[in-house]
Amino acid sequence: MREVGIILGFVRPERIEFTARETVRVGEYLVANTEDGPVLYMVDDFQSVSTLLLKEMDYVTAEEARRASEVNPRDRMRTGVARAIGLIEELKRGRRIYPTVPPEPGDSVALADDGILSEVYCQSGERWAEVGRLLRRRNVRVSVDLNAIASRHLAILAATGKGKSNFLALLAKRVAERNGTMVVIDYHSEYRDLKISRLKEVAPRLNPRLLSAEELADVIGVRERAERQRAMLGKLLDERVRKAEDFWGELKRGLEMIAENGENAQERYTARRLLDIVDRALRIWGPIFDLKARSLIDQVHPNRVNVLDVSEFTEGQAQVLVSRLLEELLEDRKDAVKGYEARFDSPVIVAIEEAHVFVPSGESTYCSEIVSKVAREGRKFGLSLILVSQRPSRLNADVVSQMGSFTISGLTHPADQNFVKEVTDEVTEELGASLPSLNPGEMILVGSFVRAPALIKADLVEGKRVGKDIDAVSEWKKAESKRPPISEELIRL
Amino acid sequence: MVGHISDTHLGAFVGRDEELREVGEDVNEAFLEAVELFIRERVDIVIHSGDILDVPRPYGDALKVLLSGVRKLREKGIPFLFTLGEHDVSPIPSMPYPHLAHLLGLAEYVGDGAPREVKGLTVVGLHKYKKIDREHLVERLESIGSRVGSLSGKKVLVLHQAIKEAFGPGSELTVSEIPRGFNYYAMGHIHSHFETRLGKALLAYPGTSHWTDVDDPDECGALIVDLSGDEPQAHWVKLESVRPKVRIEVDARDLEKKLRELVERESRKRPVLWMEVEGEGIDLRAVESRLAQKYVIRKLVLRQKPKGGVELGHKEELDIDAELRRLAMNAIGDEEVVEYALGELLRLLSEGKAEEAVRSLWEFWRKRYGMESGEGA
Numbered sequence: 127m128r129e130v131g132i133i134l135g136f137v138r139p140e141r142i143e144f145t146a147r148e149t150v151r152v153g154e155y156l157v158a159n160t161e162d163g164p165v166l167y168m169v170d171d172f173q174s175v176s177t178l179l180l181k182e183m184d185y186v187t188a189e190e191a192r193r194a195s196e197v198n199p200r201d202r203m204r205t206g207v208a209r210a211i212g213l214i215e216e217l218k219r220g221r222r223i224y225p226t227v228p229p230e231p232g233d234s235v236a237l238a239d240d241g242i243l244s245e246v247y248c249q250s251g252e253r254w255a256e257v258g259r260l261l262r263r264r265n266v267r268v269s270v271d272l273n274a275i276a277s278r279h280l281a282i283l284a285a286t287g288k289g290k291s292n293f294l295a296l297l298a299k300r301v302a303e304r305n306g307t308m309v310v311i312d313y314h315s316e317y318r319d320l321k322i323s324r325l326k327e328v329a330p331r332l333n334p335r336l337l338s339a340e341e342l343a344d345v346i347g348v349r350e351r352a353e354r355q356r357a358m359l360g361k362l363l364d365e366r367v368r369k370a371e372d373f374w375g376e377l378k379r380g381l382e383m384i385a386e387n388g389e390n391a392q393e394r395y396t397a398r399r400l401l402d403i404v405d406r407a408l409r410i411w412g413p414i415f416d417l418k419a420r421s422l423i424d425q426v427h428p429n430r431v432n433v434l435d436v437s438e439f440t441e442g443q444a445q446v447l448v449s450r451l452l453e454e455l456l457e458d459r460k461d462a463v464k465g466y467e468a469r470f471d472s473p474v475i476v477a478i479e480e481a482h483v484f485v486p487s488g489e490s491t492y493c494s495e496i497v498s499k500v501a502r503e504g505r506k507f508g509l510s511l512i513l514v515s516q517r518p519s520r521l522n523a524d525v526v527s528q529m530g531s532f533t534i535s536g537l538t539h540p541a542d543q544n545f546v547k548e549v550t551d552e553v554t555e556e557l558g559a560s561l562p563s564l565n566p567g568e569m570i571l572v573g574s575f576v577r578a579p580a581l582i583k584a585d586l587v588e589g590k591r592v593g594k595d596i597d598a599v600s601e602w603k604k605a606e607s608k609r610p611p612i613s614e615e616l617i618r619l
Numbered sequence: 620m621v622g623h624i625s626d627t628h629l630g631a632f633v634g635r636d637e638e639l640r641e642v643g644e645d646v647n648e649a650f651l652e653a654v655e656l657f658i659r660e661r662v663d664i665v666i667h668s669g670d671i672l673d674v675p676r677p678y679g680d681a682l683k684v685l686l687s688g689v690r691k692l693r694e695k696g697i698p699f700l701f702t703l704g705e706h707d708v709s710p711i712p713s714m715p716y717p718h719l720a721h722l723l724g725l726a727e728y729v730g731d732g733a734p735r736e737v738k739g740l741t742v743v744g745l746h747k748y749k750k751i752d753r754e755h756l757v758e759r760l761e762s763i764g765s766r767v768g769s770l771s772g773k774k775v776l777v778l779h780q781a782i783k784e785a786f787g788p789g790s791e792l793t794v795s796e797i798p799r800g801f802n803y804y805a806m807g808h809i810h811s812h813f814e815t816r817l818g819k820a821l822l823a824y825p826g827t828s829h830w831t832d833v834d835d836p837d838e839c840g841a842l843i844v845d846l847s848g849d850e851p852q853a854h855w856v857k858l859e860s861v862r863p864k865v866r867i868e869v870d871a872r873d874l875e876k877k878l879r880e881l882v883e884r885e886s887r888k889r890p891v892l893w894m895e896v897e898g899e900g901i902d903l904r905a906v907e908s909r910l911a912q913k914y915v916i917r918k919l920v921l922r923q924k925p926k927g928g929v930e931l932g933h934k935e936e937l938d939i940d941a942e943l944r945r946l947a948m949n950a951i952g953d954e955e956v957v958e959y960a961l962g963e964l965l966r967l968l969s970e971g972k973a974e975e976a977v978r979s980l981w982e983f984w985r986k987r988y989g990m991e992s993g994e995g996a
Contacts, residue, residue: 409788611755613748616712617703619721619728 127157127236131206137228140210142167144235149174149204153262153581155238156208158229163215165225166238166246167208168579175203208235211578217246220577240265246577255300257293258584261568268582270531272300274575275512276473277505278530281481283518283546288536289567290514291316294477295587297512298322298431307470308431309455311448313479315437321588326430330447331416335368337446344442344492345414346407354396355403358384373417378404414438422447423454428470441483442492448484449493452476452500452509459507473508476500481513482520494522501528519545531573536564621740621775622657622697623842623853624650625668625807626827628706630681635674638917642891646673647684648860649829653841654688656856658695660843663738665697668807668824669704669730669747669779671717673831676709682716689725698737702730703746704779704807729777732759734770740846741770743801744777747808750791756780757796764798773846774800779807782822785815797822803844803851810835812842812855821851829861833893833917837864863890865914871898871924878909886913893918959983 131146142158149172150156156167178191178201195201216223229235243266248256254269275297284290294310295317301308302324310317318327334342339360348355362380370376381404384397408415419425426432434451436444455474462468478484484493497511504510513529515521519541526549537543550572564570567586572579627650632643657665672681689699699720707715720726729735730746743763748756767774776798781790786809794817797804804822806813812826825842827835840857863886869877874896881892892914896906901921910916940961947957964983967976 611748611752613708613746613752614755616708616710617730617746618712618714619718619731 127239129234129236130156131204131235133158133229133231133233133235134205135231137231139225139228142208142210142229142235144206144208146172146204146206150206151262153260155211155243155260155262156235157214157238157242158233158235160225160229161227162225163213165229166211166214166217166242166578167235168211168581169206169208172204172206175205176201177203211246214242214246217577218242220249222578247580249577252304255297255304256585257296257300257571258567258569258582261581261583264583268571268576268580270297270571270575272297272304272306272575274531274573276306276475276508276510278574279501279504279510279528280512280531280533280573280575281518281521281526281529282512282514282533283537283542284516284533284535284569285537286516287566288564289569289584290516290533290535291479292567292587293533293569293584294479294512294514295320295322296585298325298477299587301475302431305429306431307428307472307474308477309426309451309474310431310433310477311444311451311479312433312435313437313444313483315435316479317433318435320431320433322431324430326427326432328425328427328432328434330414330422330425330434330436330451331419332414332443332447332450333417333419333421334415335373335417336419336421337450339363341446341450341492345411345446346403347440347442348400348403352399354392355400358393358396358400374404374408411438411440411443414443421454422451423458423469426451428472428474445484445492448478449496452493452496455509456496456500456504456507459504459509463507473510475510475512477512477514479514481515482517485513485522485525486520487522494525498522498525498528501525518542518549521545523549529573531571531575533569533571535569536566620660620662621803621805621842621844621846622653622660622662622665623668623805623823623825623844624653624657624665624828625779625805625825626670626704626810627653627667628670628673628827628829628831629684630677631673631829631831633678633680639891639915641915642862645860645862645888646829646831647680649839649858650684651688651691652858652860653828654691656841656858657692657697657843662697662843664740664742665692665699666729666742666775666777666805667699667701668777668805669702670706670807670827671701671704672707675707675715677716682719685717686720686723686725689720693725699726700729700735700737700742700744700777701726702728702744702777702779702807705747705749708747730779732763734766736772739772740775741772742775742777743767743770744805745779747779748791750789753791756791760792760796760798764800767798767800773802775803775805775846776801777805777807781808782806785809785813802846805844812836812840814853816850819850821853823853825855828858830864833864833866837861859887862888864893865890866893868895868897871896871901874898874901874906878906881910882913884913889913889915891915891917895920895922897922897924899923955987 130150131144133142133144135143150169152169152172154169156169157164158167176195178195179188183191210224212222213225240263243260243263247260248267248269253271253273255272256267256269258268260266260268282290282293298308298310299322302322332345337345340356342363343356343359348359362377367373367376367380378401381397381401385394385401388394388397436447439447455476458468458470459474462471484491485497500509500511518526532550534546537546567584569584570579570581629647629650631646632639671685692699701717703715703717707717718728721728727735729742729744732743732745734741734743745759780792783790783793799817802820804820806822806824809824810827813824815822823842825840827839828841829839830836838857839861840855843854843856845852867877892910903919903921907916907919944957944961947961951957963979964976967979
């Protein structure tokens with residue numbers, strides 16, 4: 127192993143500072159010996175300082191200082207901070223044990239061999255899925271533990287364009303290869319065209335008969351404060367209406383009755399408003415309702431990657447959908463675990479895109495409660511979550527803190543960076559500082575699904591149209607050369 | 620003056636709704652009546668805004684009526700300008716039948732977007748564009764709009780489309796997509812009479828000249844449009860050949876009164892009747908026989924009255940066991956046997972204990988018929 131630096135200053139078991147002959151990149155892996163054995167470190171921060179060039183100065187002085195600095199190697203101070211990942215021997219066995227004693231100041235630090243790193247980062251076996259390679263070591267493949275995702279949840283937090291959905295697609299593909307069950311709540315119709323063999327494209331439908339009055343009010347777009355309208359809807363939605371063949375017709379007839387014969391003007395007005403709302407909802411969102419739709423879990427398939435296209439849903443409707451789906455899944459998985467008949471007799475992973483819409487911080491939505499519940503209890507029943515968001519600070523912190531693993535990239539907003547540091551103790555101040563400078567596909571993996579924190583370059587998934595921006599110019603061009611009008615072709619004079 | 624007619628649906632009902640065949644004759648007659656009206660009113664030209672025929676492959680009568688109508692106009696020196704509606708155009712690319720009139724020199728097709736000067740008027744039209752071709756339609760209209768300034772005289776645009784502002788979401792066009800600069804917009808497709816001003820210009824649908832559906836208006840007609848002034852004036856004339864139609868929903872309790880009223884009503888022609896009686900215990904055949912002479916009965920049904928709080932579903936839970944017992948009773952007819960078969964025997968068999976079942980069956984047989992085991996075998 128080649129020495130790259132000498133350990134300096136205050137040395138602690140979990141954190142060392144060193145000075146180096148040449149620049150060492152952040153994310154690089156180092157090895158130093160302690161009494162407990164060799165320890166793997168990751169470079170969190172590195173700086174290069176010239177005392178001659180440190181102060182503010184005029185151009186001519188700077189010129190001279192530069193020349194002086196060039197011929198005087200002592201003027202260049204290259205120092206770095208590295209954090210212990212763990213004892214190498216233990217890491218190889220899959221345990222993270224920190225050294226109890228620090229290396230000695232003056233000890234040398236060396237670059238870790240690819241071989242050692244591979245033993246730590248690339249496990250073989252069915253439960254491990256390769257997702258990319260170490261950013262600083264392109265020869266070292268990195269695998270993640272799907273079992274950890276399926277029991278301890280995962281959060282993918284990254285800015286737009288940094289490869290969140292690529293990473294999710296990658297996981298979906300790996301899950302599919304293992305006959306696993308996954309449900310992806312696809313908010314932007316991004317996952318339909320994935321080249322995954324076991325992909326099921328689902329256009330979820332809500333059956334209004336099965337919704338509670340409040341849920342129905344939300345999905346048809348009754349305003350939240352419109353209490354009279356909500357109360358009236360609740361009163362009308364009795365068994366008779368729910369079971370009526372023509373559900374909407376029956377509901378509307380009830381409303382018309384009140385609109386015409388209501389006791390007071392207020393009531394008649396409320397009924398008329400509701401009629402408008404129902405008509406509008408059917409006009410705009412007609413296709414998402416299906417009076418014959420079965421429960422949501424019957425619409426998704428076990429041992430498939432189910433992509434639920436909710437792009438035509440409003441936020442409120444998607445929330446109702448997600449909360450219903452999770453409730454049904456949790457019940458079903460509980461049955462499965464108890465040995466009763468269940469639709470899903472093996473664990474299910476539910477991935478939620480734009481998670482901040484469903485579990486926002488500081489307010490409660492339809493899903494907040496059930497998502498929290500799944501986050502807390504899901505592992506017992508083999509129901510886990512993958513939350514995907516580009517604005518982690520807008521996510522409910524309690525839910526995020528239940529996530530066992532994190533994939534993080536390119537967060538520029540300070541609030542988001544701080545949030546990440548708060549909820550995961552493994553993203554240090556220094557590593558956090560490099561978050562904004564990560565390029566697309568470069569991600570930090572921390573938590574129980576990796577043996578040790580890793581800075582990786584994720585593999586690219588085929589057939590993924592996300593990550594790519596829309597090529598507007600060529601699409602406009604395409605629209606120009608559109609098909610000839612049918613109406614004209616039919617007339618031959 | 621312009622005679623404006625639309626949605627004549629010549630040949631309607633024939634071969635499609637034979638019960639109303641005689642109404643089909645009224646449909647044709649209404650068109651000829653409009654022709655007479657136009658001649659009487661001395662219009663300069665006649666514009667037909669499409670849906671001339673009811674189906675793209677009509678029976679010969681429809682064409683005979685069309686050609687005789689336009690010939691009459693021709694003899695009086697009144698040009699007949701037309702466009703095509705979706706009912707005129709077959710799904711197989713081919714020449715639409717109404718174009719025969721053009722080929723015979725009896726009429727002029729204006730649905731191709733090219734302006735034509737006729738008697739000092741400039742007429743431009745487009746044939747029907749389906750909604751799927753909306754973009755093309757809008758493009759064609761933009762192109763027409765860009766040329767309208769160079770046209771002379773009073774200008775008329777002929778279209779067979781619905782307008783969203785007036786007829787809702789199914790429409791192909793919004794008012795803003797209709798090019799300005801014309802004096803009169805001769806519209807077709809919508810079966811009700813409708814007029815609106817676009818600035819000084821007038822946009823009008825004469826509506827169908829004869830209804831073809833129960834939801835169409837009862838009264839149908841054509842427009843006489845005076846383009847001589849600054850603002851066009853339209854005068855809608857009701858056509859008398861139109862068959863009266865009656866749609867009634869009546870409570871069974873008021874039926875007798877209604878029937879008497881219907882029977883006493885006098886009409887030029889036997890009206891077509893759609894009737895729904897709400898209630899129970901009505902002999903529809905008797906009702907029919909009382910009305911048949913005076914009405915062409917298209918629909919006569921009895922509808923259950925929704926009670927206050929309709930009870931849907933079963934009053935009692937469906938009991939599968941009881942049902943099974945009933946069926947078994949029907950088949951076997953012996954309570955003891957049924958009891959045994961559905962009880963012990965069924966239990967053993969469904970648990971897959973075949974041998975035990977056979978033993979039990981012998982035992983049952985032996986007890987019942989007093990046979991010793993093996994004796995009767």
